[in-house]
Amino acid sequence: MGELLHVSSSPHIRSKVTTDYLMKMVIVALMPATVAGVCFFGWKALLLVCLSVATCVATEGIYETLMHKPLTIWDGSAVITGLLLGLNLPASAPWWIPVIGGIFAILIVKQLFGGLGQNIMNPALAARCFLLLSFTGQMTNFSADGGLVKLVDTVSGATPLAAVKAGEKVDLLSLFLGNTQGTIGETSALAILIGAAFLLILKVIDWRIPCTYIGSFAIFVILFGGHGADGYYLLVQLLGGGLMLGAWFMATDYVTTPITKRGQLVYGVILGCLTGLFRIFGASAEGVSYAIIFGNLLIPVIERLTVPTAFGKGGVKHEK
Amino acid sequence: MKANSPLERLYNGIIKENPTFVLMLGMCPTLAVTTSAKNGFGMGMTTMVILALSNLMISMLRKMIPDSVRMPAYIVVVASFVTIVQFLLQGFIPSLYDSLGIYIPLIVVNCIILGRAEAYASKNGPVSSLFDGIGMGLGFTVGLTSIGIVRELIGSGKIFGMTVFNGGATIFILAPGAFFVLAMLVALQNRVKMKKDPAAAPKACDESLCAGCTNHMCASKKNAEKGGTQS
Numbered sequence: 001m002g003e004l005l006h007v008s009s010s011p012h013i014r015s016k017v018t019t020d021y022l023m024k025m026v027i028v029a030l031m032p033a034t035v036a037g038v039c040f041f042g043w044k045a046l047l048l049v050c051l052s053v054a055t056c057v058a059t060e061g062i063y064e065t066l067m068h069k070p071l072t073i074w075d076g077s078a079v080i081t082g083l084l085l086g087l088n089l090p091a092s093a094p095w096w097i098p099v100i101g102g103i104f105a106i107l108i109v110k111q112l113f114g115g116l117g118q119n120i121m122n123p124a125l126a127a128r129c130f131l132l133l134s135f136t137g138q139m140t141n142f143s144a145d146g147g148l149v150k151l152v153d154t155v156s157g158a159t160p161l162a163a164v165k166a167g168e169k170v171d172l173l174s175l176f177l178g179n180t181q182g183t184i185g186e187t188s189a190l191a192i193l194i195g196a197a198f199l200l201i202l203k204v205i206d207w208r209i210p211c212t213y214i215g216s217f218a219i220f221v222i223l224f225g226g227h228g229a230d231g232y233y234l235l236v237q238l239l240g241g242g243l244m245l246g247a248w249f250m251a252t253d254y255v256t257t258p259i260t261k262r263g264q265l266v267y268g269v270i271l272g273c274l275t276g277l278f279r280i281f282g283a284s285a286e287g288v289s290y291a292i293i294f295g296n297l298l299i300p301v302i303e304r305l306t307v308p309t310a311f312g313k314g315g316v317k318h319e320k
Numbered sequence: 321m322k323a324n325s326p327l328e329r330l331y332n333g334i335i336k337e338n339p340t341f342v343l344m345l346g347m348c349p350t351l352a353v354t355t356s357a358k359n360g361f362g363m364g365m366t367t368m369v370i371l372a373l374s375n376l377m378i379s380m381l382r383k384m385i386p387d388s389v390r391m392p393a394y395i396v397v398v399a400s401f402v403t404i405v406q407f408l409l410q411g412f413i414p415s416l417y418d419s420l421g422i423y424i425p426l427i428v429v430n431c432i433i434l435g436r437a438e439a440y441a442s443k444n445g446p447v448s449s450l451f452d453g454i455g456m457g458l459g460f461t462v463g464l465t466s467i468g469i470v471r472e473l474i475g476s477g478k479i480f481g482m483t484v485f486n487g488g489a490t491i492f493i494l495a496p497g498a499f500f501v502l503a504m505l506v507a508l509q510n511r512v513k514m515k516k517d518p519a520a521a522p523k524a525c526d527e528s529l530c531a532g533c534t535n536h537m538c539a540s541k542k543n544a545e546k547g548g549t550q551s
Contacts, residue, residue: 100489108500133496134489 019116022254023076025204029195030083030249036178036188041091045184048098049086055102056082063111077116081105084124084250087185088242088289089131092141100134101127121296122256125246125289132289142181160240161285164233172232175239186242196248209257210247212268213275214238220276243275246288256296263299263306270302271295324444326451333455339432340463340502341509346432349423350464351498357480360468361461362416363423368457370405371433374398375453378441385442394437399428432456463505470501 038046060078064071072078085101105127110119132139142159159182160170174180178188185192199205218234227233237243251257251271258267271291278287322328339345349367354360377397378385385393406424409417417424427433436456441449472478475492477485491497 130491130496133494134491135487136490 019075019077022204023080025199025202026080026249027076027083029199029204030080030087030185032191032194033087033185033188033245034083036191037087037091037184040178040187041184045091048089048091048093048095049083049184051095052086052089052098052102053079053082055099056085056106059103059106060111063107069115072116075116078106081110081123081127084122084185085127087245088124088128088183090139090142090182091184092143093138097131097135097138101131104130117255119255121293122250122253125250125293125296128289129293142183159285160236161279164236164240165285170236170240172235172239175236180240182240183242186245189239189244192244192248196244199248199252205248205252206264208261208264209251209268209271212265213247213251213271214243216269216272217243217275218272220273221280224276224280226280237279241279241286242288246275246292247271250288251292251295256299258299258302258306260303260306260308262308263302266302266306267295267299270298324448326448329448329451330455330458333452333457333459334462335459337456338459338463338509339456340460340467341506343432343435345435346430346460349426349430350467351495351502353420353423354464354468354471354498354501355475355493356472356478357465357468359416359419360464360466362413363420364457364461364464366405366409366420366424367427367430367432367460368454370398370401370427371436371457371460372450372453373401374433375436375441375449376446377401378437379444379446379449382442390438390442391434394434395428398433398437402428432460466505467498467501470505471497474501 034046034049037049056078057073061071061073063069064073082098082102082105085105086098089097089101105123109121109123109126110116113119128139160175160180163170170180176189178191180187196205196210200207218238221227221234221237222229225233225237251268258264274291274294275287278290279285333339337343340350346367349363353363374394374397378394381393381397402425405427406417409420409424436452440452444452469479471492472480473484473488475488475490475497477483477488489497492501
């Protein structure tokens with residue numbers, strides 16, 4: 001009888017999905033891209049990624065200890081920030097680039113806004129843009145000499161997007177596999193797609209943002225790219241640069257995406273159009289980072305405009 | 321220190337009510353021209369000269385200016401001094417004139433100048449108004465120069481044009497850097513102030529200043545007064 005009278009307040013059903021679980025799954029999903037990066041760019045790339053992860057975790061730990069806040073370095077969010085930042089660096093960057101970037105990402109973008117769940121921008125991307133604006137030379141020096149696999153084009157050091165913008169031809173297969181110049185984690189579309197499929201199957205990420213992002217970007221390129229529905233040009237734009245990494249791993253960051261389902265679709269379309277705008281009409285060949293950061297800032301507006309109608313509200317009043 | 325004495329006015333302008341770090345006035349030139357220490361210092365000094373002269377003039381004219389048209393009258397006084405100073409700069413320091421650009425004529429509508437005219441010069445005698453203008457101007461100069469020094473040092477590795485180290489994070493010379501540095505310096509001076517005098521830490525709010533106050537504790541108090549919910 002006593003057991004029947006057990007009283008507690010809601011919620012009564014809890015999900016087993018925790019922050020730790022989600023973060024760990026994302027880390028696992030990023031592994032193929034990391035391994036591919038190390039294969040193509042050598043041990044220097046691994047060193048940069050490790051340095052970036054270590055800096056992010058250490059910054060978070062030191063800040064939280066000094067501020068007497070609960071220690072959150074084991075939930076994996078700082079590791080993901082570090083990993084994404086590392087994958088967004090060119091393999092030829094000097095060692096202090098990931099250190100400065102990691103400190104900026106965690107301290108300024110994440111912790112000063114209140115820690116995980118409070119940051120208004122994706123920390124890894126904000127740090128990348130910070131580094132890109134601050135140390136343009138080091139951040140755009142794509143002249144890594146290749147790692148375990150010999151790179152196709154190690155001389156010119158041009159990323160596929162820059163090459164296409166300059167009117168050169170690139171090989172689609174090596175673009176798909178990742179055998180080309182670029183940042184450590186963005187080159188191998190294959191490895192990123194493996195990780196993304198893993199996350200989609202586990203339902204860690206939702207199809208809405210990446211699919212609308214890539215779809216609307218493709219439409220934008222067809223409409224305004226100046227090449228019409230040219231399959232080769234479209235594929236280079238989709239596979240080259242940071243679009244795949246950005247769409248599957250950075251645009252889907254839980255903290256910096258709209259909660260509402262319609263909002264996520266709107267967010268994806270905005271990202272696609274912005275990326276297209278920056279890539280085609282901008283001075284630089286790449287535009288994913290700025291597009292996602294800009295989209296992050298629009299999220300409060302998107303959420304406000306896409307609040308779903310509550311059950312029972314908004315119906316038509318019937319005449320008696 | 322006696323209230324309204326010249327010395328007290330200088331202390332008030334530079335430390336107690338520093339326009340940049342405490343009053344948060346004149347943010348537009350503060351963020352825009354402080355790309356180097358020299359520009360910040362030049363802007364601060366230019367503003368100080370105009371502020372002191374216009375304070376003096378407005379204080380002397382305060383009994384003649386009708387209350388209903390005081391704003392246009394202040395603007396005319398300030399604009400005359402700005403024009404004079406602008407021509408002097410153009411003639412004697414053309415390099416500073418070029419780098420400050422549009423922000424020199426914009427001193428006419430600088431909120432520190434109009435604010436001091438309205439809040440101080442129109443109510444006090446010429447001598448204390450003159451020193452109020454000098455104090456506020458020096459406070460502005462200190463603010464702009466310190467922001468300029470930090471931005472120039474981190475952004476290009478120089479101080480007043482002298483190379484300290486090579487390279488630097490270019491973003492600190494660009495617009496975002498202005499916000500970073502301003503925020504860091506405001507936080508730093510709040511920290512120093514609170515350490516020196518724990519009573520200065522924002523606790524309650526002064527009713528008379530509530531309208532212009534951004535302290536979140538005041539905001540919640542205002543909400544509570546309105547009968548809103550306090551989170």
